[in-house]
Amino acid sequence: MAKRVKLSCKLGTAPTNQSAMNSLAEMPMFDYTKTVDKMPNGSKDTFDSYEFKTDWNGSTNYMRTNNGNIFSTDKNNGLRFYTSSTIGKDRRLYYQWWNRSQNLFLPNVVGFTGAWENLNRQYHPRLDMVCFHYCDKNGTRTFDYRPTEALRSHNESSHYWNYGNTGQHDSGSQWWIGYTLSSSRRQAIYNGEHYLFGMSMDIKFRTGAGSHTADGRFWNFRPIIAASSTGSISLENAATCESGHRLVIPATGNSYPVSSNVMRLT
Secondary structure (H helix, E strand, C coil): CCCCCCEEEECCEEECCHHHHHCCCCCCCCCCCCEECCCCCCCEEEECCEEEECECCCCCCCEEECCCCCCCCCHHHCEEEEECCCECCCEEEEEEEECCCEECCEECEEEEEEEEEECCCCCEEEEEEEEEEEECCCCCEEEEECCCEECCCCECCCCEECCCCCCCCCCCCCEEEEEECCHHHHHHHHHHCCEEEEEEEEEEEECCCCCECCEEEEEEEEEEECCCCCCCCEEECHHHHCCCCEEECCCCCEEEEEECCEEEEC
């Protein structure tokens, strides 16, 4: 059976809500298996003036992950964060994908949309920040940019998520997440021919004052591909996202160097 070609959403668009998101095919942003182990206590890096850090808040780490596919359209195959035992304090986990030798190397990635679900509205792992990592056509690292412009305001009833929200959040519901780079940074990525090779996430395990476990998943993450250096991003239904000019997403294993402006496929 022939493999299905993967395409991005229409350039300059992103799925407008959970229904549109769930109607689209998988659109990977990079090879999700290329992770770097940031589980040791105190693991940290500062990107774009933000510290990504693992903090056990104790002598033992009970935070766990399945290293799942954050791009999967099947929640059960998505990226799971959970605790193996009860923990009584909030904890931070630094999770990172990083590979500059073999990856997808998508051009003009200026944002993302994705889904999150937790299993307990009070005790859960939630997303507090993201950073994109870029390289040039030779594989040389260039920018570490955080997408910080929310495409929607945080909304508890519609389940639209924004970074940094404290307190309780509905369990058993699909939350929609959408962010882009600032206008000036979208322009820098588009005009400078920078390619995405990785991403870092700051996960907050919210456990409150008592001894509780946390569990949740992220899936349906997709890139937002710029149509121009200054063009705005529009939220659209699935039919519109599947129309017009769309980026062909390379197969896993794309490698550098680039020859004659065409990426070599291995």
